[in-house]
Amino acid sequence: MEEGKMDENEWGYHGEGNKSLVVAHAQTSEEIFQHLQNIVDFGKNVMKEFLGENYVHCGEVVQLPLEFVKQLCLKIQSERPESRCDKDLDTLSGYAMCLPNLTRLQTYRFAEHRPILCVEIKPKCGFIPFSSDVTHEMKHKVCRYCMHQHLKVATGKWRQISRYCPLDLYSGNKQRMHFALKSLLQEAQNNLKIFKNGELIYGCKDARSPVADWSELAHHLKPFFFPSNGLASGPHCTRAVIRELVHVITRVLLSGSDKGRAGTLRLGLGPQGPRVCEASPFSRSLRCQGKNTPERSGLPKGCLLYKTLQVQMLDLLDIEGLYPLYSRVERYLEEFPEERKTLQIDGPYDEAFYQKLLDLSTEDDGTVAFALTKVQQYRVAMTAKDCSIMIALSPCLQDASSDQRPVVPSSRSRFAFSVSVLDLDLKPYESIPHQYKLDGKIVNYYSKTVCAKDNAVMSTRFKESEDCTLVLHKV
Numbered sequence: 001m002e003e004g005k006m007d008e009n010e011w012g013y014h015g016e017g018n019k020s021l022v023v024a025h026a027q028t029s030e031e032i033f034q035h036l037q038n039i040v041d042f043g044k045n046v047m048k049e050f051l052g053e054n055y056v057h058c059g060e061v062v063q064l065p066l067e068f069v070k071q072l073c074l075k076i077q078s079e080r081p082e083s084r085c086d087k088d089l090d091t092l093s094g095y096a097m098c099l100p101n102l103t104r105l106q107t108y109r110f111a112e113h114r115p116i117l118c119v120e121i122k123p124k125c126g127f128i129p130f131s132s133d134v135t136h137e138m139k140h141k142v143c144r145y146c147m148h149q150h151l152k153v154a155t156g157k158w159r160q161i162s163r164y165c166p167l168d169l170y171s172g173n174k175q176r177m178h179f180a181l182k183s184l185l186q187e188a189q190n191n192l193k194i195f196k197n198g199e200l201i202y203g204c205k206d207a208r209s210p211v212a213d214w215s216e217l218a219h220h221l222k223p224f225f226f227p228s229n230g231l232a233s234g235p236h237c238t239r240a241v242i243r244e245l246v247h248v249i250t251r252v253l254l255s256g257s258d259k260g261r262a263g264t265l266r267l268g269l270g271p272q273g274p275r276v277c278e279a280s281p282f283s284r285s286l287r288c289q290g291k292n293t294p295e296r297s298g299l300p301k302g303c304l305l306y307k308t309l310q311v312q313m314l315d316l317l318d319i320e321g322l323y324p325l326y327s328r329v330e331r332y333l334e335e336f337p338e339e340r341k342t343l344q345i346d347g348p349y350d351e352a353f354y355q356k357l358l359d360l361s362t363e364d365d366g367t368v369a370f371a372l373t374k375v376q377q378y379r380v381a382m383t384a385k386d387c388s389i390m391i392a393l394s395p396c397l398q399d400a401s402s403d404q405r406p407v408v409p410s411s412r413s414r415f416a417f418s419v420s421v422l423d424l425d426l427k428p429y430e431s432i433p434h435q436y437k438l439d440g441k442i443v444n445y446y447s448k449t450v451c452a453k454d455n456a457v458m459s460t461r462f463k464e465s466e467d468c469t470l471v472l473h474k475v
């Protein structure tokens, strides 16, 4: 063990069993500062470049009085979800990240006094792997999110399978996007949250959370979408309000407000792989009706979804093709551990790091350099597959024409809006073996249970569901 770690003050009790007592080494304040600074640098030098200046808010590292941090942690402890409470908060280093409150409008420098609605979406991976290294045929047909749903329900993470499919949201096809957003509203899981004036009014903590209540949500949203009319409450009103919300969010997601060229996407990866996921209820329904699959993605190039998808596609080889390259880097590091720094595994995430990410070649020349580039691209892609989009909406007056801010209309009102990305810390190098194992688990579980069951049902009778329209012809 490194001598630098032999300071008892940096060690703490971790747990114990019958025979062993476990102590763990805590990170030093300096290491924590560096870790946080790396997150800021990654946002600035990589994600801003890929996604655009307007969408990315990197924040800054700040130092706080230890007593303040301690008291704050105590104060908020009871509000934390039970499933997260095993994670200790860092109350010792005094370092934290300071970010703007992204539930507020980001296009306005002054405090906003108007009511604000914010919809947070964690869209997850929007494409089906196109890599020839994929060995499981199922991965070419069904997207990872839809497959993973079944494992999540089986392990009790969530109560029921969501009808949301990321490929529908990323399709650029309005009908499919509406379906995806409605599905998210029906089964939010950790993919959708709604805030009103910064306070969470809709979302799901865990599998035990109460079932979503659309009429309560509509009650909150009605003043935003129908400000001056006395739309009666009831199911009709609920449907009208939800429809307005879904339409406005779709419009915002398709808008490309990032006009300033600072922060230009330099990837230009063309659409690859299947455009629909066979498990999506939307495409199943189309298939049942004998209709063709919808047109290929119509996402405008300036919009955040398009840019996010491009960054996700930096995962060119899929985890199956990437894992052997990771092992190559690992073997090299075992032999030359001091090289970890030169290879920039833990940063710095600077301009040089960014430039290397632009090499999209998949020709393996057997070098560590090639393997490293693919590993770093994979980490960036995984980050984009797990980030969230915050859409802030604030009603604005009909005649606010002098206002430079982007505005989205709904049937009975107009909103100033801003779009931001959240959770952009680079996924750790160490998570790659976990990703590899998890991938196998997800596909095997889906193939063995769901797919086998589906085939059995389909072979004995036509499967009829509410998504499926059977058109019977006269004979």
Ligand SMILES: O=P(O)(O)O[C@@H]1[C@@H](OP(=O)(O)O)[C@H](OP(=O)(O)O)[C@H](O)[C@H](OP(=O)(O)O)[C@H]1OP(=O)(O)O
Pocket (backbone or CB within 6 Å): 190, 382, 385, 386, 427, 431
């Ligand atoms: O692997 P996934 O797709 O389940 O994603 C994890 C997320 O689960 P989800 O599928 O969104 O419910 C997971 O979300 P939750 O903590 O379950 O809400 C995390 O975002 C996790 O990231 P990290 O390991 O904390 O950096 C995510 O892990 P990464 O794979 O992105 O590292």
Ligand SMILES: Nc1ncnc2c1ncn2[C@@H]1O[C@H](COP(=O)(O)OP(=O)(O)OP(=O)(O)O)[C@@H](O)[C@H]1O
Pocket (backbone or CB within 6 Å): 099, 100, 101, 102, 103, 120, 193, 386, 388, 422, 423, 424
């Ligand atoms: N700057 C912000 N403004 C408003 N809300 C925020 C901000 N940062 C985080 N949040 C809220 O806190 C939640 C958790 O934040 P974040 O996703 O960054 O944490 P994480 O630990 O990285 O999560 P994950 O489990 O997805 O990896 C977000 O989903 C969002 O609702």
